[in-house]
Amino acid sequence: MKIVMLGAPGAGKGTQAIMISEKFGLPHISTGDIFRSNIKNGTELGKEAKKYMDEGRLVPDELTVRILLDRVSREDCAGGYVLDGFPRTIPQAEVLTKELSAMGDAIDFALNIDVPDENIVNRMSGRRSCPSCGATYHIQYVPPKKEGICDECGNALILRDDDKPETVLNRLKVYHEQTQPLIDYYNAAGVLRTIDGTRDVDTVFNEICSILED
Numbered sequence: 001m002k003i004v005m006l007g008a009p010g011a012g013k014g015t016q017a018i019m020i021s022e023k024f025g026l027p028h029i030s031t032g033d034i035f036r037s038n039i040k041n042g043t044e045l046g047k048e049a050k051k052y053m054d055e056g057r058l059v060p061d062e063l064t065v066r067i068l069l070d071r072v073s074r075e076d077c078a079g080g081y082v083l084d085g086f087p088r089t090i091p092q093a094e095v096l097t098k099e100l101s102a103m104g105d106a107i108d109f110a111l112n113i114d115v116p117d118e119n120i121v122n123r124m125s126g127r128r129s130c131p132s133c134g135a136t137y138h139i140q141y142v143p144p145k146k147e148g149i150c151d152e153c154g155n156a157l158i159l160r161d162d163d164k165p166e167t168v169l170n171r172l173k174v175y176h177e178q179t180q181p182l183i184d185y186y187n188a189a190g191v192l193r194t195i196d197g198t199r200d201v202d203t204v205f206n207e208i209c210s211i212l213e214d
């Protein structure tokens with residue numbers, strides 16, 4: 001099963017992708033997480049990506065595509081995967097479609113988590129992330145058991161650098177210009193499913209499960 005998560009920044013792609021990954025035993029691949037771990041480790045890739053991410057712009061397609069194709073070619077991806085944050089432009093989607101079709105394969109589901117812009121800024125300012133394992137919380141909607149500490153690994157939670165309100169507004173603008181056209185792209189491919197993402201995390205997940213199990 002090969003799944004693509006679509007949705008605005010803060011729609012809940014990462015939250016749901018981790019739950020899908022655990023339930024269906026699929027690797028969760030987030031290009032944002034790959035970039036953030038490179039930034040944390042001070043790699044050349046991290047230095048390059050940070051220039052774009054801090055402004056809420058997209059990392060260039062060429063670089064992003066190379067990293068993603070390398071990741072999905074590993075053995076753990078043979079039985080499928082959940083892509084979270086990729087593709088994010090039409091050229092990225094076209095490369096993925098081409099690579100998969102060369103192997104007689106295709107994306108099975110594009111899950112579009114629909115959340116209006118007005119809800120997004122509030123979600124982002126309340127988000128807390130674990131820099132170590134990537135788990136995500138919200139101070140109001142998804143609080144950790146102990147304030148400021150990751151339930152999974154016990155590390156201190158942080159506010160992501162790109163979650164400042166002015167950067168979030170730019171990320172939303174970039175989303176509407178460059179990423180939203182993917183909704184039509186995957187609709188035309190016959191694999192788009194849109195889910196109302198304004199409901200609580202478990203309700204959204206239950207709907208996703210019924211789509212995937214159908």
Ligand code: AP5
Nearest residue numbers: 009010011012013014015031032059085127137138200201
């Ligand atoms: P990335 O890390 O992918 O960020 P994003 O798409 O902006 O999305 P987020 O991770 O911010 O949101 P999410 O949808 O995962 O929401 P979450 O589950 O955390 O990318 C970051 C940057 O990297 C980009 O700006 C770009 O520069 C670069 N990049 C990455 N991929 C790229 C690509 N392919 N090409 C080019 N550049 C790329 O949830 C948000 C909050 O809401 C959390 O606090 C959560 O607890 C809470 N929440 C979740 N669900 C619910 C719910 N149902 N109800 C209430 N609260 C909820």
Ligand code: MG
Nearest residue numbers: 013014015032
């Ligand atoms: Mg995310």
